[in-house]
Amino acid sequence: MTDVPPSPAPASTGWVIAGAGWVARDHMAPALAASPTSRVVAVVDRDPAAARELAARFDGAVAGTDLAAAFRTPGAQVAYVATPNHAHREVVAAAAGARLAVLCEKPLAATLADAADLVAVCEAAGVLAATAFDQRWHPAHRAAADLVAAGRLGTVTSVRIVYGCWLPPDWSPPGSTTGDNWRVDPVRAGGGAYVDLAPHGLDLVGALLGEDVTSATTHLQHRVHDYAVDDGSVLVGSTGSGVLVSIANSFNTVETLPRRRLEVVGTAGQLVATDTMGQTAGGRLELLDAATGTPAEIAFDTGTTPFAAQVRAVERALAGEVPWPFPLARDLRLMQLLTDALPAVPTPRRSDLEVSP
Ligand SMILES: NC(=O)c1ccc[n+]([C@@H]2O[C@H](COP(=O)([O-])OP(=O)(O)OC[C@H]3O[C@@H](n4cnc5c(N)ncnc54)[C@H](O)[C@@H]3O)[C@@H](O)[C@H]2O)c1
Structure with a gap:
């Protein structure tokens, strides 16, 4: 032997x-x-x-x-x-x-x-x-991008994203003992819910459609938490070819309520992803057929986290197996767009407003 x-x-x-x-x-x-x-x-x-x-x-x-x-x-x-x-x-x-x-x-x-x-x-x-941007590698989002690229949605007309969480002034990350909530410090974070969460959505639109948002306007909100940064935002914009995009983000959505949803709407069908935006594996992806309105579950790898997929993608690019598909200069353009979309006049803080219940 x-x-x-x-x-x-x-x-x-x-x-x-x-x-x-x-x-x-x-x-x-x-x-x-x-x-x-x-x-x-x-x-x-x-x-x-x-x-x-x-x-x-x-x-x-x-x-x-x-x-x-x-x-x-x-x-x-x-x-x-x-x-x-x-x-x-x-x-x-x-x-x-x-x-x-x-x-x-x-x-x-x-x-x-x-x-x-x-x-x-x-x-x-x-x-x-x-x-x-780990979410660009989430297996559900890769499956959605493949369906869009294969023409399964017909002409894509819009992308609608809702991504929020509950982040009070005294929030600290799970397992943290520092009590230092830098996310609501305008200097260290650069902004609130908008700066923290909208970049994910804006990147994801490009990863799903193969084209980026090129014009946008944003409204900020200081509605629930009285800190110096926004606790909610909505960006509306358009891609170069005219796909309309809305991205709603929040630090003021109670976490027992639905708060992670992505829809890509086309003339032949609509994709709906729930609980796929975030750091964890799994969630749900459905394709609704425009002819019947019937939803069909789309299978994807529910055992791989977006972080695991991201590690693999970086290592493959580093090894020269594939070119890196998202140049940093493109990500900088998206950050410029997010900044340019902000309102010219600062939004007042909650303590400066008469807030209705
Ligand atoms: N991709 C995602 O889903 C995701 C999720 C959470 C956070 N983030 C991003 O990750 C980053 C970290 O967020 P976090 O929640 O882990 O923060 P954190 O406060 O829990 O951890 C930050 C760590 O950095 C250390 N640190 C601070 N300044 C440093 C310096 N100059 N040199 C070396 N270490 C330093 C701190 O001591 C701390 O241990 C942020 O940019 C945040 O936006 C991304």
């Missing part, structure tokens, strides 16, 4: 996690830990305990507070940047300076100027750089 040679270990990509908070801990780390082609080599956070605790989940990963040292860790190839928005530029610059590929959380930065700097730095370094 001849010995069977051991199968070669799959080639692995070396990741550095920068910012060991909620999204890294609860969503990206599980995706990396489950991926046979990924290896976390370092975790860096300005809080040493946070870095240590997350690094302890990965064999051989080093923990630290020094960005430059972390990005020089032997084997490091990609930096996943998950600090609060205002710190993205500095962290991405350090990663690109060390010639690492970059996967930076959304929004690109707290200000448009910082985002433009961040994109310029990545372009100058010549590294693969991407926004971590």
Whole structure:
């Protein structure tokens, strides 16, 4: 009997996690830990305990507070940047300076100027750089994009997105003990529900249709929570070919109510996705036939999270298997559009208004 040679270990990509908070801990780390082609080599956070605790989940990963040292860790190839928005530029610059590929959380930065700097730095370094719009990789959304591309909806007329949550002034992420709600700080977040959630929807429209929104207007709301940033927003716009788009976002939707819904309407049918927008696997996708109005469930991979699919997509692009389909310059154009769509006159805070019940 001849010995069977051991199968070669799959080639692995070396990741550095920068910012060991909620999204890294609860969503990206599980995706990396489950991926046979990924290896976390370092975790860096300005809080040493946070870095240590997350690094302890990965064999051989080093923990630290020094960005430059972390990005020089032997084997490091990609930096996943998950600090609060205002710190993205500095962290991405350090990663690109060390010639690492970059996967930076959304929004690109707290200000448009910082985002433009961040994109310029990545372009100058010549590294693969991407926004971590995980929802573009959700298997339900990929299935929806395939149906649109195959013409199953006929002429697409509109996309309607509802994506909200409940985020009171004293909110902190699950598992967090800092009590620091930077999401309602205009300087560190750059805005409220609109800045936090609308970028996902705007990116998703492009990923679903293969064309982006090119003109838009936004209304902001300070309706329920009395903080300095908006707690609700609605953007209405149009793609270059005339698909009408509405994207409603909120920090003021009670979470027992429906708050994650996506519809793509066409002359031959309508797609309805519920509970697919977010960080988790699953949800539901239906295609309603325009001739009969009858819904049919569309099957998709309900076991893969959008974060797991995103890790795979980045690694394939890094390995040269496929080109990266969403250049950072395009994501910057979408951020410019979001900024330009804002009302010229600031929306008053709740405490300055007579709010009806
Ligand atoms: N894609 C998604 O679905 C999704 C979900 C949640 C958050 N996010 C984005 O991820 C980012 C992080 O959000 P979060 O909820 O995890 O925040 P968080 O507050 O839970 O964690 C942020 C971490 O960054 C660390 N940090 C702060 N400044 C730093 C710096 N200069 N250098 C190194 N570390 C620093 C903090 O100590 C903290 O551990 C934000 O940009 C947010 O918009 C994306």
